[in-house]
Amino acid sequence: MSKPVVLKVNSATKRFGGLLAVNNLDFEVTEHEVLGLIGPNGSGKTTVMNLISGALKLSSGEIRLEEKIVSDLPAYKISQLGISRTFQLVKILPTLSVIDNVISGGVFGYHRMWGENAEETALHLLKKVGLAALAFKPTEQLTYIDQKRLELARALAGNPKLLLLDEWLAGLNPTELQIGIELIHSLRAEGRTIILVEHVMDAIRSLCDRCVVMSSGVKIADGEVAETLKNPEVIRAYLGDSDA
Amino acid sequence: MEIIITGILLGGAYALIAVGLTIQYGVARIMNLATGETLVASCFCTFWMFNSLKINPILGIFLIAPAAFILNWAIYSLLLLPLVRRAKNKAMLEVDSILATFGILFLLEGLMLVGFGGEYFSYSFLSTSYTIAGTAYGLNRIVAFLAAVLITGTLYVFLTHTRYGTSVRAVAVDPAAAGLVAINVDRVSAFAFALGGVVTAAGGTLLSTFYTFNASMGVVFTMKALIIVIMGGVGDVRGAVIAALILGIAETATATLIDPGLTIAATYFLFILILLFRPQGLFGRQTT
Amino acid sequence: MIKITKDEIRILLYMVVAVAILACLPLLDQGYILSLGLTIVMYVALCTAWVLFSGPTHYISLATAAFFGLGTYVVGIGIDVLPFPILLIIAALIGGVVSGLVGIATLRLSGVYFVIFTLGMAELIRQIVTWIQTNFTTGIGLYVLTDFSEAHIYWMLLALTVLIFITGWLINRSRLGFAMRIIGNDETVAAHVGIDSAKAKVLLFLISGAYIAVIGAILAPRFAYIEPPSAFNPMISFLVVIMSLMGGTRTLWAPLIGVVPFTLLFDMVSARFPNHSSILLGIAFLLIVYLIPDGLIGRIEGITKRFSKKKERTHE
Incomplete structure (x- = not known):
C-alpha cells in the first residue's frame, strides 16, 4: 500500500555564481508524513526550503506538488497551491x-x-499554539517563542497541503523546546504533511517518520530516522573523518 | 549613414552625462535627479565665459571641472550623506534621495531662471562644416565628440588601472565589504559623486558648443540620462557609453524619419523594451 | 475588521457636516474666493487620489499630469458629440487603462524604474497628442464650451472628492487594503502568504489613475480652451507630490493639511514673482526631506503625544 506523493524533488540543482549550493537532489514526501531535512551547517537545507517555497529559483531540475510542476512558479502562486x-x-x-x-x-x-x-479560524489557531490571550494585542510585546508560535499559526491559516518549518525550534530554551515539540506532535497527530529543517536531534528522533541527510549540497542518506542516523557516512558528515 | 553619424556625434555628449550619473548612482547610491541641472548650469557657465571673458569652451572645461567637483562634493557631504546615514533600508534611501535631488533640481532651475530668464541661448563656436563620407557635419559637433571620447577613455583607465579607481569600484560592488578592507566608504562615495558631477558638467560644456539650451530643459536630459543608465546597467561605464550611442542614433532616426517632436517617444520606446525584456540592463547579469 | 466602528460613524458625521459647509461656498462668493476654493478642492481631490496609491506603496508617482491631461482631452474631443457624464466615464476608463499598462510595465520592478517612467510620462503623452493633432487633425487647440459655471465645477469636484474618500475607505477594509498593509510590512512574507504584490500595486495605481483622469475631465470646462502644454503641465505632478508629502501620506485626509497652505502660498508667489516659483518648489522639497519627513500630520501627532505624556507625568 503506497501513500500518495505530495512533493517530489527531481534532480534539483541550485548554483550561486560558482558555488553549487544544492547538487542534483532527489527526494519525496508522502501524505501525512513528517520528513526531517538535516545536515551540518552550510549543507544547503535552507536553500532547499527556499527552492520549494519559491523564494529562490532552481538552476536546473524540477519540483512537483502532486504531479504539478511548481518550481517555475513565483512564490505567491506556490503558496496559493x-x-x-x-x-x-x-x-x-x-x-x-x-x-x-x-x-x-x-x-x-x-x-x-x-x-x-477568518477571525474565528484565526482565534482557533491562536488557541492551538497557545496565544489566545494575546489575540488582539500588538506584536511588539511578543517574546521570541511567541513570535515563533505566531508564525506557525500564520502558516497554518491557509490549511496547507505541505508545511515547511525552517529551524522552527532553534533558539528556544529547554522548557520552550518541550512545548514546541509537543506542538509539532499535535500537528503530526492531525495528519499534516511537514518538512522539518532542524538541528535539534531529539526533535528529529521523536517527530519524524523519515529523514533526508544533506552534506555540501548532496543527499548522503534517506530513510527511517534511527537507522539513518547510524549510517557511517552521516556520522562522518557531522563529526568529520576520524582518519583525517 | 548620415543618421548614424549624426546620432553617434549626439550620443557622445549623452554618454558623458550618463556616465556621470551612472557613477553617482552606482557608487554613491544616489539617484541624482538634478543631474540635468548640473548639465544646464555648465552650459550657462561656458556661455558666460565665452561671451564675456572670451574663454575657449574646450579650455573652459578645465575651469568648470574643479568648480563642479567642489560643488558636488559639498552637495553630497552636506545634503545627501545625512540621508544615507538616516536611511533604514534601500527603499527609504531611494525615496529620500529622489525627493532631496528634486529639491536641488528646482532650486538650481529657479536660480537659473531668475538669472537668465526662460529664453533659449546659443553661441557660435567652430561653426564651420567638416565633410565625412560626402556629407557635411558641424566641426563643433565633431570636436565635442572627440573630447567626449577622450574624457570617457581617461575615466575608464582611471577606474580600472589605478589604486583609487579600484577602491571606487569596490564601493560600487559592496560598500559594507569595502569598509572592511579599510576603504573610507563615505569619502569614496563623496569622491564618486563629485567625479560624476564633473563628467556631467564636462558633457554640458561640450553640448553647449552645438546645442541651444534654456534654463528649464534639465529635466529632459535627466530623463534621457536615467534611461541610458538603466539600459547600460547601473554603474556600468561601458554599458552607459553603448546605450548612449544607441539612444543618440534612435533619436536622430526618429527626428529625421518621422517627426522632430517625437524624440521623447523614441526614448520611451527604448525604455519600455528594456523594462520588458532586460530590466537588468543590456549587459547586466540576471540577478536570480 | 468588517464591522463599522463607532469611530468610523463619528468621522462620517464630521465629514457630512464639513462637506455641507464647504458646499455652501459658491452661495457666498462667485469671484476670487470661489476660484481659489475651486483650485484648493482640485488639489485636495488630486492629492487624495495620489495618496490612494503612493501612501501604502511609498512609490512616488509623477504621472499625475499625464492622467489629468488625458482626462481634459477626453472632454475636449468629445464635448460636442457626447453628454458630459459619459465623457467622465470614458475619462475614467482611459485613465485606468493607461495607468494599468504603465503599472504592468514598471511595478514588477523596483521603485526607481517607476519614478523615472512617470517623470517623463506627461511629456511623452504631450508629444504624442501634439503629433497626432498636427498630422491628423486641423489644429492644436480644442474649445470646451459648456453651460457650467465655476460653482458647478466646484460642486462636481467636491462630490468626486467624497467619492475618492469612500473608495479609499472601502479599499482599506477590503482584501486589497489588507494585502497592501502586509506588503508594506514585509514583501517576502506577502509573497509567501499568496499575495501577488505586483498585481495589488497595479490595481491600486489603476484606481488612482482613473480618478485623476476624471478630475482632469471635470476641470476641462474651466479651461475653456485646451492645448497640450497647459493640459499636460508637469508642474501639477510636482505640486501634488509636495502637497501630499507635506501633509503626510499615512491617512487619506492628511494631505488636506498640506494642500491649503501650499496652494495659497504658491498662488501668491507665482502671481507676484513668476520666475521664483521653481525656487519655492525646490525649498519645499528640501523642507519635506530634512524637516518634516512624516509630514505635518507626523509633527502634530508628535507634539500631541509629547503633550499627553507630560500630562500623564503631572498626574502621577
Whole structure:
C-alpha cells in the first residue's frame, strides 16, 4: 500500500555564481508524513526550503506538488497551491495585531477566508499554539517563542497541503523546546504533511517518520530516522573523518 | 549613414552625462535627479565665459571641472550623506534621495531662471562644416565628440588601472565589504559623486558648443540620462557609453524619419523594451 | 475588521457636516474666493487620489499630469458629440487603462524604474497628442464650451472628492487594503502568504489613475480652451507630490493639511514673482526631506503625544 506523493524533488540543482549550493537532489514526501531535512551547517537545507517555497529559483531540475510542476512558479502562486512556510529568521508583520498576523496567512493562500469566518479560524489557531490571550494585542510585546508560535499559526491559516518549518525550534530554551515539540506532535497527530529543517536531534528522533541527510549540497542518506542516523557516512558528515 | 553619424556625434555628449550619473548612482547610491541641472548650469557657465571673458569652451572645461567637483562634493557631504546615514533600508534611501535631488533640481532651475530668464541661448563656436563620407557635419559637433571620447577613455583607465579607481569600484560592488578592507566608504562615495558631477558638467560644456539650451530643459536630459543608465546597467561605464550611442542614433532616426517632436517617444520606446525584456540592463547579469 | 466602528460613524458625521459647509461656498462668493476654493478642492481631490496609491506603496508617482491631461482631452474631443457624464466615464476608463499598462510595465520592478517612467510620462503623452493633432487633425487647440459655471465645477469636484474618500475607505477594509498593509510590512512574507504584490500595486495605481483622469475631465470646462502644454503641465505632478508629502501620506485626509497652505502660498508667489516659483518648489522639497519627513500630520501627532505624556507625568 503506497501513500500518495505530495512533493517530489527531481534532480534539483541550485548554483550561486560558482558555488553549487544544492547538487542534483532527489527526494519525496508522502501524505501525512513528517520528513526531517538535516545536515551540518552550510549543507544547503535552507536553500532547499527556499527552492520549494519559491523564494529562490532552481538552476536546473524540477519540483512537483502532486504531479504539478511548481518550481517555475513565483512564490505567491506556490503558496496559493498549498505550500506554507515559516522562516529561519522569524518574520512577523510588526504593524499588524497578533490576530491580523494570523489572518494574513489565510486570506490569499490555498484555503481562503475573509470576515468573521477568518477571525474565528484565526482565534482557533491562536488557541492551538497557545496565544489566545494575546489575540488582539500588538506584536511588539511578543517574546521570541511567541513570535515563533505566531508564525506557525500564520502558516497554518491557509490549511496547507505541505508545511515547511525552517529551524522552527532553534533558539528556544529547554522548557520552550518541550512545548514546541509537543506542538509539532499535535500537528503530526492531525495528519499534516511537514518538512522539518532542524538541528535539534531529539526533535528529529521523536517527530519524524523519515529523514533526508544533506552534506555540501548532496543527499548522503534517506530513510527511517534511527537507522539513518547510524549510517557511517552521516556520522562522518557531522563529526568529520576520524582518519583525517 | 548620415543618421548614424549624426546620432553617434549626439550620443557622445549623452554618454558623458550618463556616465556621470551612472557613477553617482552606482557608487554613491544616489539617484541624482538634478543631474540635468548640473548639465544646464555648465552650459550657462561656458556661455558666460565665452561671451564675456572670451574663454575657449574646450579650455573652459578645465575651469568648470574643479568648480563642479567642489560643488558636488559639498552637495553630497552636506545634503545627501545625512540621508544615507538616516536611511533604514534601500527603499527609504531611494525615496529620500529622489525627493532631496528634486529639491536641488528646482532650486538650481529657479536660480537659473531668475538669472537668465526662460529664453533659449546659443553661441557660435567652430561653426564651420567638416565633410565625412560626402556629407557635411558641424566641426563643433565633431570636436565635442572627440573630447567626449577622450574624457570617457581617461575615466575608464582611471577606474580600472589605478589604486583609487579600484577602491571606487569596490564601493560600487559592496560598500559594507569595502569598509572592511579599510576603504573610507563615505569619502569614496563623496569622491564618486563629485567625479560624476564633473563628467556631467564636462558633457554640458561640450553640448553647449552645438546645442541651444534654456534654463528649464534639465529635466529632459535627466530623463534621457536615467534611461541610458538603466539600459547600460547601473554603474556600468561601458554599458552607459553603448546605450548612449544607441539612444543618440534612435533619436536622430526618429527626428529625421518621422517627426522632430517625437524624440521623447523614441526614448520611451527604448525604455519600455528594456523594462520588458532586460530590466537588468543590456549587459547586466540576471540577478536570480 | 468588517464591522463599522463607532469611530468610523463619528468621522462620517464630521465629514457630512464639513462637506455641507464647504458646499455652501459658491452661495457666498462667485469671484476670487470661489476660484481659489475651486483650485484648493482640485488639489485636495488630486492629492487624495495620489495618496490612494503612493501612501501604502511609498512609490512616488509623477504621472499625475499625464492622467489629468488625458482626462481634459477626453472632454475636449468629445464635448460636442457626447453628454458630459459619459465623457467622465470614458475619462475614467482611459485613465485606468493607461495607468494599468504603465503599472504592468514598471511595478514588477523596483521603485526607481517607476519614478523615472512617470517623470517623463506627461511629456511623452504631450508629444504624442501634439503629433497626432498636427498630422491628423486641423489644429492644436480644442474649445470646451459648456453651460457650467465655476460653482458647478466646484460642486462636481467636491462630490468626486467624497467619492475618492469612500473608495479609499472601502479599499482599506477590503482584501486589497489588507494585502497592501502586509506588503508594506514585509514583501517576502506577502509573497509567501499568496499575495501577488505586483498585481495589488497595479490595481491600486489603476484606481488612482482613473480618478485623476476624471478630475482632469471635470476641470476641462474651466479651461475653456485646451492645448497640450497647459493640459499636460508637469508642474501639477510636482505640486501634488509636495502637497501630499507635506501633509503626510499615512491617512487619506492628511494631505488636506498640506494642500491649503501650499496652494495659497504658491498662488501668491507665482502671481507676484513668476520666475521664483521653481525656487519655492525646490525649498519645499528640501523642507519635506530634512524637516518634516512624516509630514505635518507626523509633527502634530508628535507634539500631541509629547503633550499627553507630560500630562500623564503631572498626574502621577
